[in-house]
Amino acid sequence: MQPIEKESVQRQLQTFFNKEVYVHLETTNGAYASHFNEKVMTVGAFIRNAKVHIKQGKITGDHPYRVGLEMEIGWVYAEGLTDWELNNQGQLLLAGHDFEGRLAVALQLSETPFA
Template sequence: MNTIQPEVIQAYLNKHVTTPLYAHVETTNGAYATHNDPDFHNAGMFIRNVVIEYSIGQIKGHGPYRVGLKLDHGWLYVEGLTDFELHGDQLLLAGHDRLGRLACALHLDPKPLPQGATEVEDQ
């Protein structure tokens, strides 16, 4: 992945205003890491292949960055973004901590995203 270049991300967001996009949003404070502290409360969020259209798309900050997308009835907002990949009309934004662990992700694509896991596992 590359370090976020705000002007590249803003150009993508501007280009896709009112375009139906499939969205993947994920946040975690440690779902991919092992924690040996029984008092640690792990939290996260995952949503995939939700079709959105936004009227305003903005990237803000000086690194880590935040992206806000104004939807018909609210906002989709992801904060802590550090890296990106752009493949044609597919944009992947991710936020990694100092150790390189994933903290958040925002993936936008005019085509459906690969499905992956379909069930929530009980651990």
């Protein structure tokens, strides 16, 4: 992965507009959380291969970044994104890594289901 370049990511996001695509979205502090500190709450969310129709979307912010994707009846939103790549299957992979390089958030789009 490489650091996000807003214009490049926006161009890639646009290739998924007005199509049914598969979304992977996850957030985590799971293995990185302090499970023995009652003042730290462990949180996470995970969805894989949700099939959605994306109407439009945009990347905003100044490192870390936010991506919002408008669907027919709602939104998908990810914040804290730092890195991206377009893999050889045409899947757009966006991730947010903390200062130690650990994954905190991932948003991925594909025209085919994720393995």
